[in-house]
Structure formats: C-alpha cells, structure tokens
Amino acid sequence: MSYAVWVVMDPIGQIKPAKDSSFAMMLEAQRRGLDLRYVAPGGLSIRDGLAHARVAPIRVEDRADDWYALGDFEDVPFSAGQVVLMRKDPPVDANFVHDTHILSLAESQGSLLVNAPAALRDFNEKLAAQLFPQCCAPTLVTRDRAALKAFVNTHGRAVLKPLDGMGGRSIFQANANDPNLNVILETLAGEHADLVMAQRYVPEIVDGDKRILLVDGEPVPYCLARIPQGDEFRGNLAAGGRGEGRPLTDRDRWIATQVGPFLKSRNILFAGLDVIGDYLTEVNITSPTCIRELDAQFGLNISGELFDAIERRLKTA
Numbered sequence: 546m547s548y549a550v551w552v553v554m555d556p557i558g559q560i561k562p563a564k565d566s567s568f569a570m571m572l573e574a575q576r577r578g579l580d581l582r583y584v585a586p587g588g589l590s591i592r593d594g595l596a597h598a599r600v601a602p603i604r605v606e607d608r609a610d611d612w613y614a615l616g617d618f619e620d621v622p623f624s625a626g627q628v629v630l631m632r633k634d635p636p637v638d639a640n641f642v643h644d645t646h647i648l649s650l651a652e653s654q655g656s657l658l659v660n661a662p663a664a665l666r667d668f669n670e671k672l673a674a675q676l677f678p679q680c681c682a683p684t685l686v687t688r689d690r691a692a693l694k695a696f697v698n699t700h701g702r703a704v705l706k707p708l709d710g711m712g713g714r715s716i717f718q719a720n721a722n723d724p725n726l727n728v729i730l731e732t733l734a735g736e737h738a739d740l741v742m743a744q745r746y747v748p749e750i751v752d753g754d755k756r757i758l759l760v761d762g763e764p765v766p767y768c769l770a771r772i773p774q775g776d777e778f779r780g781n782l783a784a785g786g787r788g789e790g791r792p793l794t795d796r797d798r799w800i801a802t803q804v805g806p807f808l809k810s811r812n813i814l815f816a817g818l819d820v821i822g823d824y825l826t827e828v829n830i831t832s833p834t835c836i837r838e839l840d841a842q843f844g845l846n847i848s849g850e851l852f853d854a855i856e857r858r859l860k861t862a
Contacts, residue, residue: 546856549580551600551623551656553644554632554832556586562612566836566848567632571605573848581605585618589647595622596650625655628855631665632832636709642666657858659851660830661812668811671708671742673828676807680800680825683745688738690730697721702746707733718746749822753789756835757797757818758847761854762809764801767792767843768820769835788835790842796823804828814854 554560554567562568574581581603588599602616623629631648633641645662652658674681685696686708697703698721706716717729733741753770771786793801797820804825808816817833819826836847 546859547579548859549582549627550574551582551584551598551627551629552603552632553584553589553598553629553648554586555634557583557603557613562607562609564834564837566834567630567832568605568612569836569840569848570630570632570851571603572607573846573852575605577852583613583615588618589644590620591647591650592620592622596647596654597622598651623651623654623656627651627656628859629656629658631658631660631662634832635670637665637669637831638709657855657862658812659814659855660816664811664813664830668813668828668830669708670827670829670831671706673830674819674825676828677800677803677825680803681744682747682821682824682826685743686740688734688740690727690734693730693741693743694726696743697723697726700745704744704746705729705733706742706744708740708742744826747821747824747826752822753791754786754826755791755797755820756829756833757793757801757820758833758835758839759801759805759808759816759818760847760850761814761857762805764793764798764805765839765845765847765850767839767845768797769838788838790839800825814858815851 552567552571560568571581582600583603585599590597597620599618599620601618604614606612629648629651633644645665648658648662652662672686675684683700685692687693697719701721704716704718715733719726719729730741750773753772755768755770757768758765767790770789770791772789774787800818800820804818813830815833817829817835819829839845840847
C-alpha cells in the first residue's frame with residue numbers, strides 16, 4: 546500500500562533516538578517504503594482556505610548520531626493519500642490548539658490524522674481519565690484552595706498537579722496538615738487561579754507508574770513500569786524513573802477494556818494509559834512514549850501494529 550507519511554513533531558535534532566516513539570514510527574514508515582516527510586517546526590499554515598505545511602523528505606537511521614538527513618523544504622497543501630502523525634509534545638497551549646485547527650482543515654482535505662485533531666483539543670490528558678471514574682482513585686479538580694486542602698486532609702496524603710504539564714513537571718506530594726500546602730497550591734494555581742488536580746496518593750507508586758499502550762483501542766500485552774529512584778516519588782522517565790517491562794495484569798486489561806472502545810470511537814489510534822496500582826491516572830493522546838523500551842525488552846514491533854491499524858483505516862476511508 547502506497548501513501549505519504551508526514552510527521553509533525555518537536556525538532557528532530559533534539560530527540561534521543563533510542564527512546565523516541567516518534568522516531569520508532571518514522572523507522573517503520575521507512576521500512577515499509579512509504580514517502581516519509583518531516584514537517585518543519587512551526588511549518589503549518591493556511592493559504593486561501595487550504596491547510597499547507599512546509600515539508601522535506603527525510604531519511605532516518607537507527608543510531609545514536611547522524612540519525613536523520615533532510616532534503617529540501619517546500620510548501621505543500623494537505624490532500625488525500627497522506628497520513629499525518631501529530632506528535633508534538635505538550636503543553637497544549639494556544640499555539641498547539643491553533644495547529645490542531647489547521648490539521649482539522651487538513652482532515653477535510655482528505656488527510657488521515659493520527660491522532661484526530663478534535664480529540665487533541667477536546668481531551669486534556671489528565672481530565673480525560675475522569676471520563677472513567679470506575680477506574681480512578683478519588684480525585685478532585687477545582688480552583689477552590691480550601692476544597693483542595695480539605696481533600697488532602699481527608700485522605701491523609703495526596704498528589705497535586707497542574708492540568709497542562711508532562712514528564713512529571715510540577716507534581717507535588719502533600720500530607721495532611723502539611724505546612725507547605727498553601728505554598729504548593731499558590732505555585733500550582735498561579736496568579737490566574739488555574740485549575741488544580743488532587744488525587745489520593747496510591748502507595749503502589751513505589752512499584753512503578755505503568756504505561757499501557759493502546760493501538761486502535763487494543764492494548765499492547767506488556768506495559769512499561771516507570772519506577773521512582775532514590776528519594777524521588779515520581780516514576781516518570783523524564784524525572785529519573787527506571788523503566789521495567791511487565792505483562793499486563795487482569796486489572797490493567799480491564800482498564801483497557803473500559804477506555805479502549807471510547808478512544809477508537811474518537812479516532813484516537815495511539816494512546817498511552819498511566820496506571821498506578823489498580824488506578825488509571827492519565828489518558829495520554831498527544832505524543833505517548835515507551836514504544837522503543839517495550840520493543841527492545843519483548844521483541845515487539847508496536848509501530849508496525851500502529852501502521853497496520855492505519856492501513857485498515859485507509860482501506861475503509
């Protein structure tokens with residue numbers, strides 16, 4: 546099957562190829578002989594009502610240096626026969642949202658978007674988990690600092706986080722009657738009284754924050770447990786966590802059955818569920834990671850599964 550693959554991502558020269566899931570997808574597209582193109586950062590535009598992108602052909606190599614070579618950039622409209630991998634990292638700020646509006650226009654021009662731009666706009670990755678309360682630990686999202694303090698004191702220990710972070714940034718742990726709690730809430734809410742999420746602390750975090758990958762609503766049979774190291778309570782790899790692959794538990798699979806059909810119905814072909822112990826904490830749909838670690842530990846080809854799903858979509862479009 547012949548089609549073009551355009552990749553919208555953060556600057557490719559700044560990635561770590563051995564760990565980057567977008568890079569794994571590019572390697573698979575190239576292995577399949579597809580027309581692989583790299584979208585210049587900030588290269589989306591609208592011209593006379595049509596969505597365009599500045600794209601260049603790219604060659605990728607699975608090595609630690611000189612991992613890519615770019616051809617010449619040109620301004621090209623989106624059209625049918627293109628699959629666009631939207632893999633730009635959060636924050637989902639105004640620039641990110643505006644890019645999704647351009648990509649929605651690209652959809653109307655016939656391109657297949659992975660993931661759907663409307664879903665990227667509609668589903669905040671932390672709030673999306675609250676669509677499945679049966680899977681979650683007790684959670685409160687509010688601007689009311691008194692209510693947040695009461696939540697912490699009721700549960701004895703809680704994790705507090707902003708709604709727009711990634712990689713474990715700005716996540717705090719607080720105990721009941723913590724003398725620093727006011728400062729933590731001031732830091733998270735900021736001068737604009739931003740929403741803050743509080744979740745009951747799940748002690749199983751010491752065993753790892755599990756990333757479960759879903760391809761077209763179906764779970765990969767192994768997860769990557771990101772285990773906190775030293776005196777750090779966060780398991781995120783970006784915060785120094787150690788990744789350890791594990792088979793899914795029965796509870797993990799049950800959570801996937803609760804979330805997967807919803808994601809598939811919203812044209813979210815690739816997602817990452819974060820699970821601590823028995824509880825879902827996040828539904829990641831912007832640029833989920835951990836492909837390369839799971840592929841390496843279990844001999845998988847998760848990107849291959851993703852492209853198989855993409856090609857099924859293209860055949861039925």
